[in-house]
Amino acid sequence: xxxxxxxxxxxxxxxxxxxxxxxxxxxxxxxxxxxxxxxxxxxxxxxxxxxxxxxxxxxxxxxxxxxxxxxxxxxxxxxxxxxxxxxxxxxxxxxxxxxxxxxxxxxxxxxxxxxxxxxxxxxxxxxxxxxxxxxxxxxxxxxxxxxxxxxxxxxxxxxxxxxxxxxxxxxxxxxxxxxxxxxxxxxxxxxxxxxxxxxxxxxxxxxxxxxxxxxxxxxxxxxxxxxxxxxxxxxxxxxxxxxxxxxxxxxxxxxxxxxxxxxxxxxxxxxxxxxxxxxxxxxxxxxxxxxxx
Amino acid sequence: xxxxxxxxxxxxxxxxxxxxxxxxxxxxxxxxxxxxxxxxxxxxxxxxxxxxxxxxxxxxxxxxxxxxxxxxxxxxxxxxxxxxxxxxxxxxxxxxxxxxxxxxxxxxxxxxxxxxxxxxxxxxxxxxxxxxxxxxxxxxxxxxxxxxxxxxxxxxxxxxxxxxxxxxxxxxxxxxxxxxxxxxxxxxxxxxxxxxxxxxxxxxxxxxxxxxxxxxxxxxxxxxxxxxxxxxxxx
Numbered sequence: 001x002x003x004x005x006x007x008x009x010x011x012x013x014x015x016x017x018x019x020x021x022x023x024x025x026x027x028x029x030x031x032x033x034x035x036x037x038x039x040x041x042x043x044x045x046x047x048x049x050x051x052x053x054x055x056x057x058x059x060x061x062x063x064x065x066x067x068x069x070x071x072x073x074x075x076x077x078x079x080x081x082x083x084x085x086x087x088x089x090x091x092x093x094x095x096x097x098x099x100x101x102x103x104x105x106x107x108x109x110x111x112x113x114x115x116x117x118x119x120x121x122x123x124x125x126x127x128x129x130x131x132x133x134x135x136x137x138x139x140x141x142x143x144x145x146x147x148x149x150x151x152x153x154x155x156x157x158x159x160x161x162x163x164x165x166x167x168x169x170x171x172x173x174x175x176x177x178x179x180x181x182x183x184x185x186x187x188x189x190x191x192x193x194x195x196x197x198x199x200x201x202x203x204x205x206x207x208x209x210x211x212x213x214x215x216x217x218x219x220x221x222x223x224x225x226x227x228x229x230x231x232x233x234x235x236x237x238x239x240x241x242x243x244x245x246x247x248x249x250x251x252x253x254x255x256x257x258x259x260x261x262x263x264x265x266x267x268x269x270x271x272x273x274x275x276x277x278x279x280x281x282x283x284x285x286x287x288x289x290x291x292x293x
Numbered sequence: 294x295x296x297x298x299x300x301x302x303x304x305x306x307x308x309x310x311x312x313x314x315x316x317x318x319x320x321x322x323x324x325x326x327x328x329x330x331x332x333x334x335x336x337x338x339x340x341x342x343x344x345x346x347x348x349x350x351x352x353x354x355x356x357x358x359x360x361x362x363x364x365x366x367x368x369x370x371x372x373x374x375x376x377x378x379x380x381x382x383x384x385x386x387x388x389x390x391x392x393x394x395x396x397x398x399x400x401x402x403x404x405x406x407x408x409x410x411x412x413x414x415x416x417x418x419x420x421x422x423x424x425x426x427x428x429x430x431x432x433x434x435x436x437x438x439x440x441x442x443x444x445x446x447x448x449x450x451x452x453x454x455x456x457x458x459x460x461x462x463x464x465x466x467x468x469x470x471x472x473x474x475x476x477x478x479x480x481x482x483x484x485x486x487x488x489x490x491x492x493x494x495x496x497x498x499x500x501x502x503x504x505x506x507x508x509x510x511x512x513x514x515x516x517x518x519x520x521x522x523x524x525x526x527x528x
Contacts, residue, residue: 163392163400166385170393173384180344180380181444182368182397 005135007256008249013141014224015248016148017203021218021225022232022240023152024199029234030172031192032084034095038102039200040222042079044215045106046072046201047208048114051121061124065205069198076197080190088189110215123209144206151202152241155195159237168192220266224251227269230276233286243284247272296354297322297480298343298448303351305335305342312338313349314504318482320448325474325481327495327512329488329525334501336484337377340450343367343482344374355448369397371447377456377484379433381440383426387417390425390436394443403443410439413469431462438466442473449473451483455490463487467494488525492516500525 021039028036036042046068053064083102087094125143129136159165171178171188178185200218207221228247232239251265282288298320305313313335320326328336342349343360344367353360355370364374373394374380381390391410395403411418414435420428425436434454441449451470455463471494473479485491492498492512499509500521508521515521 163396166389166392167396170382170385170389174382176346177376177380177382178393179364180346180368180374180376181393181440182365183393184365 002134003256004253007252009135009137010141011249011252012245013144013248014252015228015245016145017206017221017244018224018228018248019241019244020148020151020199020206021203021221022228022244023155023237024196024203025225025229026232026234026237026240027192027196027199029229031168031189031196032080032088032095034092034099035226035234036196037096037099037222038079038106039196039225040218041103041106041110041215042072042076042197043200043204043207043221044213044218045110046075046197047121047204047213047217048110050205051119051208051213052114054122055119061122065124068205069201072197072201073194076194077190079197080193084193085186085190107215114215116215119213121205121208121213140209147202147206151199155199156237164188164191223266224248224269227272229283230273231283233283235287236283236285239283239285295322296320297356298482299352299354300339300343301352301354303339303342303349303353305338305347305349307338307347312347312504313342315351316342316501316504316506318499318506318509320480320482323474323478323480324497325470325483325495327491327498328482328484328501329486329491329498329515329521330501330507331524332486333503335504336486336501337452338504339501340374340376340452340482340484343448343450344372346374368444371444372450373441373444373446373448374450375437375441375452375454377452379430380437381425381428381433383433384424386422386424387428387436388421390440391417391443394440395445397444406443406445410442413442414439431458431465434458434462434466435469438469447480449479449481451481453484453486455485455487463490470494488521492526 021043024039025035049071050064050068053059053067054061079102083098084095087098123140125140129138159169167183168188168191171183171185172192175185203221204218207217211217224247228243229240231247232243247269251268254268255265276283296319300316300318302315302317303313304311304315316335316339328339330336338347341347343353345360345363355372360367360370382393388407391407392403395406416432417439425433428436454466467490470481474481483491483495492515495512497511498515500507500515508515508518
């Protein structure tokens with residue numbers, strides 16, 4: 001039983017990261033109607049900013065974290081304005097292709113600026129562990145879970161209780177109507193991209209301490225985030241987070257109890273995507289699409 | 294009375310299709326004006342031209358100032374447009390819809406105004422958390438109206454408020470519109486296919502035919518007009 005809880009807790013930490021990145025995907029899907037394939041590289045880019053500030057310029061962790069989030073936010077808005085907005089009115093496949101182009105561009109840019117060499121990124125949390133009735137929990141896992149949940153709660157409160165948050169939701173669900181009440185929809189969509197970039201950056205800096213930073217760091221995490229978003233429902237913010245946690249815990253448990261799965265984590269995530277899309281395309285929390293003909 | 298809204302030779306097109314071919318309409322301050330006509334005559338497009346949701350040329354003046362730009366600008370200038378087919382955010386709650394109606398205003402008086410809407414539409418106070426999409430058709434139309442009023446508009450534009458609704462509910466909606474007009478001096482431009490209802494509610498009316506004003510005058514005059522009676526009132 002101890003092993004079980006051990007795996008659940010570390011699974012929750014991984015799941016929190018998947019959930020944060022999945023939520024970023026959901027935000028952009030709701031705003032722009034597509035999957036942002038560049039979300040992982042955007043997150044990695046943000047992590048490099050944090051690494052540069054802390055390792056090269058001697059900035060202490062949390063100020064560097066704040067600057068990283070700010071730069072990511074502005075960068076997300078900038079990406080929307082510069083490359084997404086011009087193709088937004090066309091077919092969705094154009095936007096998808098642009099995000100794939102963005103993936104390649106950012107990846108190349110990172111290799112160019114920071115070389116492909118792997119870098120160690122510090123964790124902001126102490127290295128020790130906590131013993132709860134024999135279950136050993138690292139402070140790092142606790143911190144990761146806390147930051148992910150914190151980010152999700154703050155975001156939820158923003159959407160639920162602020163005027164701008166409400167306007168952003170309105171712009172996403174019904175842009176034509178939103179313009180009629182005076183909402184500048186393009187600004188709101190840009191804001192959605194900015195918030196998604198911040199969430200992605202959070203996922204990136206929390207992933208880096210355990211895997212080392214290189215330009216491809218978030219590529220597998222992005223696959224898990226896809227699976228989490230599909231599992232929870234690609235239009236459901238709550239679904240993304242719950243999907244991330246289920247996936248994190250589930251994969252960890254499978255890895256601990258079924259011998260061969262530890263090497264097959266990635267295919268297992270792809271299997272989740274396939275099964276959900278076949279059996280329940282709307283996901284656990286999504287609303288099934290009804291198309292009027 | 295000075296005109297709050299003036300349309301001068303307004304033209305509008307959807308791609309190759311010209312929907313308005315030089316429409317001129319005056320809406321006096323504090324009046325209810327109706328636009329009548331058959332399907333495809335350009336009634337909806339007239340409202341869309343005012344709110345900037347269709348490309349248009351010609352002159353549109355609100356209180357003497359030209360209306361330019363998209364619907365955001367029109368909303369800011371004080372135009373509240375309730376589009377055809379229940380203009381609500383179906384995925385958001387009743388109260389959220391009302392809050393969005395007041396988007397162009399400062400937040401402070403919004404709560405008081407939501408209560409004011411509940412005076413007009415008593416069911417709102419019990420069902421503020423309900424999703425708009427789960428309301429009945431009549432309630433959605435009332436919510437769309439309430440949402441438009443939340444902006445404290447200078448000009449309210451209603452597009453086919455009677456569409457698909459029971460006569461009792463239609464009467465209720467027009468009763469509220471008339472009340473707001475009489476008590477608060479709200480200026481209303483209403484598009485209706487049901488000419489009888491529209492002529493009852495409005496002081497003056499314009500009849501559109503293929504993108505042009507065919508006849509206009511006071512509601513009494515139009516009711517007596519032989520052609521209007523035969524085409525639109527059916528007796």
